[in-house]
Each structure stands twice: as C-alpha cells, then as structure tokens.
Amino acid sequence: MDNDITSKNKLLSEIAAKYALRLLLLFGSRVDGKNLHKESDFDVAYLSRRKLDLMEEAKMMTEMAPYFHSENIDLVNLKNASPLLYYAVFDKCRVLFQEDELLFPSLRVYVFRKFVEMQPIYELKHQRIREYAKQIGEKYGI
Numbered sequence: 001m002d003n004d005i006t007s008k009n010k011l012l013s014e015i016a017a018k019y020a021l022r023l024l025l026l027f028g029s030r031v032d033g034k035n036l037h038k039e040s041d042f043d044v045a046y047l048s049r050r051k052l053d054l055m056e057e058a059k060m061m062t063e064m065a066p067y068f069h070s071e072n073i074d075l076v077n078l079k080n081a082s083p084l085l086y087y088a089v090f091d092k093c094r095v096l097f098q099e100d101e102l103l104f105p106s107l108r109v110y111v112f113r114k115f116v117e118m119q120p121i122y123e124l125k126h127q128r129i130r131e132y133a134k135q136i137g138e139k140y141g142i
Contacts, residue, residue, distance in 0.1 A: 008067050012097045015063050019056060020049040023078070023104060024097040025089060032092045041072040044096070045089045047079065047107075084122070087115040 016024060028043030029036045044064065052060070061073045078086065090111045098104050136142070 011063075011067050015060060016097045016099075018063075019046075019052060019060050021046055021097060022049055022099040023047040023095075023107070025093040025104075026096055027089045027093040031094050039072070041074050042068045042070060043074050043076065045076040045078050045081070045093070048077075051079075052077070083111075083114055083118050086111045 012024060015021065023046065025045040026042065027045055029040045030042055042064075046060075057075050057077075061075055062071070064073055065071045076085065076089065078089070081089070090108045095104050
C-alpha cells in the first residue's frame with residue numbers, strides 16, 4: 001500500500017514539474033461526498049507558473065488518469081476562476097500537490113477574505129434578481 005501511495009505521489013510530482021504547477025487540488029463530490037456516485041468525475045483545480053493551452057490541459061488530464069483510475073477528470077485553472085468558484089474550491093478540497101507548504105494556507109486565507117469582502121455585492125445581486133423575477137412573474141401571471 002505504501003508503495004502505491006509513493007508511486008502516486010511521484011506521478012503527481014512529475015506532472016507538476018512538467019506543467020509548472022504550483023498547486024493541485026481535488027474538490028467537489030469526490031471530497032465532500034455529496035451526490036457522489038461511481039460515475040462521478042474528479043474535479044481538479046490547478047495553479048501554474050505559466051499559461052497552459054487546451055492541448056496541454058488535455059495531456060495533463062490524460063497523465064492524471066492513472067492517479068484517479070479514471071479518465072473522467074474536469075480541470076479548473078484557478079487563474080481563470082471567478083471568486084465564487086475559488087471559494088467553492090477552497091471551502092472543501094484536498095491538496096494533491098503544492099509547491100511549498102505555505103502556498104495552500106496562504107491562498108485559502110486570501111480566498112476566504114475576498115469572499116467575505118464580496119458578500120454584500122453577491123447579496124445585492126441576488127436581491128435584484130429576486131425583484132426582477134417577481135416583476136416578471138407579476139407581469140405574466142406566473
């Protein structure tokens with residue numbers, strides 16, 4: 001068993017080196033167990049030192065398949081993620097790889113602080129959507 005863990009960690013380290021990854025996180029149903037079924041995909045968020053194109057992302061997913069024993073992998077580039085997605089990832093995730101031990105906790109604090117700062121804006125947005133939906137409902141008798 002230890003050999004399997006060691007070889008899996010080695011695989012992720014090699015992938016991280018090849019694609020200049022700083023951070024690799026597993027999140028979603030495979031971590032929180034909600035709506036988990038045997039066909040559930042593996043949601044993986046990454047942060048890299050360089051921009052990866054679609055072909056590189058596809059190759060990276062293929063190279064990760066042996067780690068997960070599945071080809072059903074969805075990648076999220078954290079550099080392109082919205083604040084809400086960032087929060088969802090960092091709220092419940094498992095660190096698969098990090099460049100240094102301070103990277104994940106530092107980013108997590110930053111993400112949670114940003115989420116708290118943005119909360120009033122999200123609430124205002126939801127309030128306006130509810131008001132608009134109510135107006136539409138009244139107009140069309142829904």
